[in-house]
Amino acid sequence: MIGHIWQFTYIAAALAIIASIKWLNSPVTARQGVLAGQVGMLLAVVGTLMRHEIVNYEWILIALFLGAAIGAPLAYLMPMTAVPQLTALSHAFGSLAAALVGTAEYYRYTTAGENPGAFILTALAIEILLGYLTATASVMAFAKLQELIPTRPMTYQGQNFVNLTLFAGAVAIGFWMITNSAPPWAFPVYIALSLLFGVLLIIPIGGGDMPTVIALLNSYAGLSACAMGFALQNHLLIIAGALNAASGFILSVIMCKAMNRSFSNVLFGAFGQAVASSGTVQEARPVRTATAEDAAMLLESARKVIIVPGYGMAVAQAQHKLAELTEALVKRGVDVKFAIHPVAGRMPGHMNVLLAEANIPYDRLVEMEDINDEFPETDVALVIGANDVVNPAARHDKTSPIYGMPILDVDKAHTVMIVKRSMNPGFAGIDNELYYAQNTLMLFGDAKAVVTAVSKELPALVGA
Amino acid sequence: MSIELELSIYVFFLAIALGLELVYRVSPLLHTPLMSLSNAISAISVVGALVIAGSGDAPTLSRVLGCIAVTASTINVVAGFLITDRMLKMFRKGPASVAKSGAPAK
Numbered sequence: 141m142i143g144h145i146w147q148f149t150y151i152a153a154a155l156a157i158i159a160s161i162k163w164l165n166s167p168v169t170a171r172q173g174v175l176a177g178q179v180g181m182l183l184a185v186v187g188t189l190m191r192h193e194i195v196n197y198e199w200i201l202i203a204l205f206l207g208a209a210i211g212a213p214l215a216y217l218m219p220m221t222a223v224p225q226l227t228a229l230s231h232a233f234g235s236l237a238a239a240l241v242g243t244a245e246y247y248r249y250t251t252a253g254e255n256p257g258a259f260i261l262t263a264l265a266i267e268i269l270l271g272y273l274t275a276t277a278s279v280m281a282f283a284k285l286q287e288l289i290p291t292r293p294m295t296y297q298g299q300n301f302v303n304l305t306l307f308a309g310a311v312a313i314g315f316w317m318i319t320n321s322a323p324p325w326a327f328p329v330y331i332a333l334s335l336l337f338g339v340l341l342i343i344p345i346g347g348g349d350m351p352t353v354i355a356l357l358n359s360y361a362g363l364s365a366c367a368m369g370f371a372l373q374n375h376l377l378i379i380a381g382a383l384n385a386a387s388g389f390i391l392s393v394i395m396c397k398a399m400n401r402s403f404s405n406v407l408f409g410a411f412g413q414a415v416a417s418s419g420t421v422q423e424a425r426p427v428r429t430a431t432a433e434d435a436a437m438l439l440e441s442a443r444k445v446i447i448v449p450g451y452g453m454a455v456a457q458a459q460h461k462l463a464e465l466t467e468a469l470v471k472r473g474v475d476v477k478f479a480i481h482p483v484a485g486r487m488p489g490h491m492n493v494l495l496a497e498a499n500i501p502y503d504r505l506v507e508m509e510d511i512n513d514e515f516p517e518t519d520v521a522l523v524i525g526a527n528d529v530v531n532p533a534a535r536h537d538k539t540s541p542i543y544g545m546p547i548l549d550v551d552k553a554h555t556v557m558i559v560k561r562s563m564n565p566g567f568a569g570i571d572n573e574l575y576y577a578q579n580t581l582m583l584f585g586d587a588k589a590v591v592t593a594v595s596k597e598l599p600a601l602v603g604a
Numbered sequence: 605m606s607i608e609l610e611l612s613i614y615v616f617f618l619a620i621a622l623g624l625e626l627v628y629r630v631s632p633l634l635h636t637p638l639m640s641l642s643n644a645i646s647a648i649s650v651v652g653a654l655v656i657a658g659s660g661d662a663p664t665l666s667r668v669l670g671c672i673a674v675t676a677s678t679i680n681v682v683a684g685f686l687i688t689d690r691m692l693k694m695f696r697k698g699p700a701s702v703a704k705s706g707a708p709a710k
Contacts, residue, residue: 157645157648158622158626160641160645161623161626161627161630161638161641161642161645162626164630164634164637164638164641165626165629165630165631165634166631167631167633167634167692167695167697170634170637170692170695171689171692171693173641174637174641174685174688174689174692177641177644177645177685177688178685180645181644181645181647181648181650181681181685184648184650184651185650185651185654188650188651188654188655189654189658191655193655193658193659193660194654194655194658194659195658195659195660196657196658196659196660196667197658199657199658199667199671200654200657200658200671200674202671203657203671203672203674203675203678204674204675204678206675206678207674207675207676207677207678207679207681207682208678208679208682210675210679210682211678211679211680211681211682211683211686212682212683212686214679214683215682215683215684215685215686215687215690216686216690218687220691220694223636223640223687223691226640226683226687227639227640227643227687229683230640230643230644230679230680230683230684230687231643231646231680233647233676233677233679233680233683234643234646234647234649234676234677234680234684235646236673236676237647237649237650237653237672237673237674237676237677237680238649238652238673238677240653240669240670240672240673240676241649241652241653241656241669241670241673243669244656244662244665244666244667244669244670244673245652245656245666247663247665247666247669248656248662248663248666251663251666259609354639355639358639358642358643358646361643361646362642362646364649365646365648365649366616368649368652369612369616370609370612370616371652372652372655373608373612374651374652375611375612375615376648376651377648377649377651377652378612378615378616378619379615379619380645380646380648381619381646381648381649382615382616382619382620382622382623383619383622383623383626383642383645384623384642384643384645384646385620385623386619386620386622386623386624386626386627387623387627387638387639387642388639388642389624390624390627390628391627391635391638391639394632394635480632482632487635487636487639488632488635488636488638488639489632489633489634489635489636489637489638489639490636492632492633492634492635492636492695493636493637493691493694496691496694496695496696497694499694499696501696501697501698502633502695502696502697502698503697503698504698505633507632507633
């Protein structure tokens, strides 16, 4: 039997979406992957518009244009350092859409007085819960990343108890709705609880944990699209949602591993407590400082330099100046590489994007496992705006909150240069013994200013 | 359990398995673009939004919610794909170092 055209369009859309993730595995085919994804999405939309259930086109077209008119400037006007915020915001819109569709469907069933059955109601309940909580959680993540609200973890007594009670309440009402015997007020309360839970979920999470959280929210958004697929019996939604859920899940697992923490620890055990315990015993210990001129001399005479960028580089927008410095050193025959820690920055792979923006070729960017063996033979390790990911305490100090976290072994380099604004401890509030080490030189100042100064001090190129 | 439901569950698990398999292979270099691409793909909920916004028999409130959902998911789609492409455009291989073992970190 011949089906409807839209069914074939959906199958083609699903295949294109699968291909798009497949092609993303290498930088060579990645842009092809984006194209495939766009084709897939276009097929999905066109196929849907051909369905006979759809009779009103005016509203839809207005809504589509409005969405495109808001989305395109967002993508083009945001600076590259704001990619984590933009992704969070985009999540918020996507999951809000899923939640609203669930709400609309549920409302349609209740006003028509039909009972779609426990299965569809379960799918709708999950879709609505995940959709709303991801929407508000993403908005909160956006606000933290954009520093509209303090990025430090906000904790209070009994926080986990409040959150879990709230969540349990939402789940209980969800069950009530599934049995189709819930009173009319239950549904709005369910929505309100889902929204509130999303907000409370992010409050205790610090900026340093954002990579994990954004990945997790990505996964939730995928799951809510999946749930919608179950509710509407639509396999395209299930496939696309599942791919997205899998991707978010893997990324958050990778981020957790890179911090040696568990999911529950990231979500419920804010780093906040650590701040109080450490830092109290620290006295002023001597550190060795260096001028831009010293640094330039050391870099210029080095054979091998590894640069370790962190979020501080992004904040200072130092990547372009760093690219100039890199180029100048490469011209002088220095082997320059960048060591990328998986959780450096505010989302997975954040540093790679910033360095690519500054035109640094991606074959200079090396992942942690591949570069750690190279530090002992490295003349200068230049740390810019990174702190916890190079803290040797993670290897040996069992009392340190970051104990066990895989780090970049910069302390094994002959000389370590650290560009830092001041001696204030980093994001997690943990002091770093690396600063007091014999082979460490501190370069105090704004990352961008320091890098610019060092570039200027480089001796003129012989024969240039 | 209906056949349709059974089929949906099969599809779900196969897609999850495929997704895990595919995403494991993505180079850490591209994790940010991966996230924004999958973010754009999660806006597939635009399909459900279109159906409810355009349907003739849904109550007005449902249709209004559907239209808002169409707008929201279109923002998600457009912003997600454009930013991914903008990022990927910037990734380039070094001209000098093409000769040496070029494979970026797995």
